Amino acid sequence: xxxxxxxxxxxxxxxxxxxxxxxxxxxxxxxxxxxxxxxxxxxxxxxxxxxxxxxxxxxxxxxxxxxxxxxxxxxxxxxxxxxxxxxxxxxxxxxxxxxxxxxxxxxxxxxxxxxxxxxxxxxxxxxxxxxxxxxxxxxxxxxxxxxxx
Amino acid sequence: xxxxxxxxxxxxxxxxxxxxxxxxxxxxxxxxxxxxxxxxxxxxxxxxxxxxxxxxxxxxxxxxxxxxxxxxxxxxxxxxxxxxxxxxxxxxxxxxxxxxxxxxxxxxxxxxxxxxxxxxxxxxxxxxxxxxxxxxxxxxxxxxxxxxxxxxxxxxxxxxxxxxxxxxxxxxxxxxxxxxxxxxxxxxxxxxxxxxxxxxxxxxxxxxxxxxxxxxx
Numbered sequence: 001x002x003x004x005x006x007x008x009x010x011x012x013x014x015x016x017x018x019x020x021x022x023x024x025x026x027x028x029x030x031x032x033x034x035x036x037x038x039x040x041x042x043x044x045x046x047x048x049x050x051x052x053x054x055x056x057x058x059x060x061x062x063x064x065x066x067x068x069x070x071x072x073x074x075x076x077x078x079x080x081x082x083x084x085x086x087x088x089x090x091x092x093x094x095x096x097x098x099x100x101x102x103x104x105x106x107x108x109x110x111x112x113x114x115x116x117x118x119x120x121x122x123x124x125x126x127x128x129x130x131x132x133x134x135x136x137x138x139x140x141x142x143x144x145x146x147x148x149x
Numbered sequence: 150x151x152x153x154x155x156x157x158x159x160x161x162x163x164x165x166x167x168x169x170x171x172x173x174x175x176x177x178x179x180x181x182x183x184x185x186x187x188x189x190x191x192x193x194x195x196x197x198x199x200x201x202x203x204x205x206x207x208x209x210x211x212x213x214x215x216x217x218x219x220x221x222x223x224x225x226x227x228x229x230x231x232x233x234x235x236x237x238x239x240x241x242x243x244x245x246x247x248x249x250x251x252x253x254x255x256x257x258x259x260x261x262x263x264x265x266x267x268x269x270x271x272x273x274x275x276x277x278x279x280x281x282x283x284x285x286x287x288x289x290x291x292x293x294x295x296x297x298x299x300x301x302x303x304x305x306x307x308x309x310x311x312x313x314x315x316x317x318x319x320x321x322x323x324x325x326x327x328x329x330x331x332x333x334x335x336x337x338x339x340x341x342x343x344x345x346x347x348x349x350x351x352x353x354x355x356x357x358x359x360x361x362x363x364x365x366x
Contacts, residue, residue, distance in 0.1 A: 087277065103295070111269055125265055126263050
């Protein structure tokens with residue numbers, strides 16, 4: 001009963017103050033901007049959680065990108081994704097913690113890839129791995145590389 | 150102290166809704182990335198196993214792959230196991246169409262989730278393919294594993310109905326492969342990836358097509 005009474009008092013208090021909290025046009029704009037920023041931020045976070053893309057930038061021929069370190073992973077994939085509509089050669093690998101820097105325990109052969117048409121290679125097994133992906137083409141292009149963690 | 154019956158301000162509710170919507174939108178966008186089409190549906194016409202083979206359920210390990218490459222309901226009904234008990238990892242070779250049959254995906258999965266495995270999805274009739282890949286009636290990839298300091302390579306892929314035989318050049322010697330249910334596989338214990346070279350397919354009309362494992366085309 002006490003709680004209900006307190007709540008009722010609060011409600012009355014708020015109703016009395018209602019004219020003060022009706023948003024002005026300026027505050028509506030500020031709120032819309034804030035909402036947009038929040039939406040974008042959480043959209044980015046949602047994408048990151050679902051995708052865990054560890055590289056999505058141009059790589060030179062022979063260049064590679066790696067995850068920051070080792071983690072329990074179940075896949076690692078790569079594909080060309082630079083909006084040209086062209087394919088590009090890529091390769092993916094898993095490193096164990098004991099592997100030399102340039103000799104992964106597991107690696108795919110070189111394959112043609114194109115993210116926009118769902119053409120890519122993916123290592124599909126579990127372990128405590130560091131991931132790497134390469135541009136194995138002859139020109140620079142954007143490579144997208146993704147793992148689950 | 151009793152509980153206060155406080156109302157959550159509408160602004161907070163809207164903000165939370167915006168955040169949740171943003172997160173869901175972002176996740177959906179990420180999962181559906183690369184959903185554009187571009188090739189001709191060929192899976193059902195050129196691969197007999199998809200048309201008449203025994204349906205199988207999508208492997209749990211491949212659910213995320215299927216989602217990513219745009220496997221629709223029809224594609225899921227064409228998931229096939231091409232071979233089992235392969236090589237030293239007792240692997241199985243599976244295949245399924247994606248993007249309503251425009252793409253073909255195939256996966257080599259070890260007996261356990263810790264055995265080396267790999268998937269490759271390609272577009273048999275895709276636009277803008279490199280000259281070395283355009284018109285190829287088969288697809289082949291290789292996966293190398295180094296176990297106790299020794300390299301092992303597995304070569305595997307899929308071939309359209311028109312392909313009658315496949316052989317692989319390993320360290321200068323040709324090794325013939327059997328095509329079963331549109332799939333083929335070769336286990337090469339003690340062989341490094343760099344020793345695997347040309348894969349040659351002979352078509353029904355007697356012509357040959359080649360694919361170099363070292364260059365990817």
